[in-house]
Amino acid sequence: MTDFNPNAHLDFDVDTLSGMVPIRQVVFSIGSNLGDRLAYLQGAVDLLRNTPTLSIADISPVYETAPVGPVEEQPDFLNIIVRADSTLASLVLLERAQAIEKNFLRTREVPGGARTLDVDLITVGDRIKETPELTLPHPRAHQRAFVLVPWLDIDPDAALPALGRVAELLRDVDTSGVRRRDDLVIDL
Template structure:
């Protein structure tokens, strides 16, 4: 016997007809201006407080040398977080940009020092290549500051179309990436 749905219970997905699948997402966090740990922890907290986002993992914190940055740029603190979300990739990107702005991120010169950088690396198996959204992140596969902390969390993870994080990390190496065991991010 099948159970009839309760007509008094409203299912939000049926109101619009849209289904909202849960997607696994990986985001990279970085900061090299101001109170770097405060900025990273703020990003974790803000993302964890986002409706339809469930933070599932937070990597160790790494101190990294700036990549392709202007001369004299300070070292970054970097981490990776994993999350499950029913938000669209575009909405998650908008949230990431809003979190950056809340922590004083000023956009301008490419690879310039920043208070906070929140990059979408992968969102499920979503592929995008437009002016504002590129998935998977086009440079993540060659950046140790993304691969090393992600490998900590998910050694078997894969960047669709690029390979496994472990294989990519073998190619890039770990130069310029130092684990900071004296620092830790928490999910509240």
Template sequence: MATPRPGPERPTAVLALGSNLGDRLARLRAAVRTLGAVAVSRVYETAPVGGPTQDDYLNAVVLVPAAPARALLVAALSAEQAASRLRTVRWGPRTLDVDVIACGRLLSDDPEILIPHPRAHLRAFVCIPWLDVEPDAVLPGHGRVADLVAALDTAGIHQTSWSLRQ
């Protein structure tokens, strides 16, 4: 079950986690601890989207304390580095992928950290777990996340019984 969303007095950022190499669940659990998640979605097993042929992913979404765009990027890259992520093939298999999806109404057009994430509205593996932790979520520029999910192909996404809180 998803952890409850923090109250409105605690602004948060939305980060999407994915792993399809090694002990996927252990890598996601380590990322939850490293990132200081205040809310954690259920875990979903998902078919890869784009890139070369590869194994299925485990995906989740976490809410973390809000921070400036660059600080969120540094935290995401640090978590990936701790998981020994190698960037050899675009959209290829990875030990851990951490994407900054949104941070309230923050908009960033910095080429190194676009917020909101430019493809989040197209990714059921992001939007479905996001609803677990924030049922009334809105993706700036795209609308309610529940409406986005209704328009997406969700066939390759399966909820697991695993928890990221240990």
């Protein structure tokens, strides 16, 4: 008879179990520039929080940002970054992001135009993926101050897979249109 070892479970590799899926850090960028912008951001966070097998780890401060893209004449955005942990597949996370946008009546008639809500999937762990449905990391995240600035606030060691550390990427991005709004708060 062998002695019971109370630490035996520490030698157990859960990733080798059948059906187990690794937990990955997920980063979402959420923005709104129509209607009650703060309420739309809060609503998106609430729906992410209610997503099975997704656990919100952190939310950045709220930033007000100038619009970026082809449609220049539109209101400023409120933006946040949400970090979460999840076992969901990247395409399921994308579907969830799009369902949340649809819930807040997001339309896509004018690419880059004003919107009630924009929920972008920025990273899923260190996945690099390029399909017609999804590119990871988000293909323009490294060029967008409204993604990099709030992300750096909550994760000074953040990095975009294959592109580099957020702090270094931010050196090449114009941050003049990004203003932190400490008077606006998203509840976790």
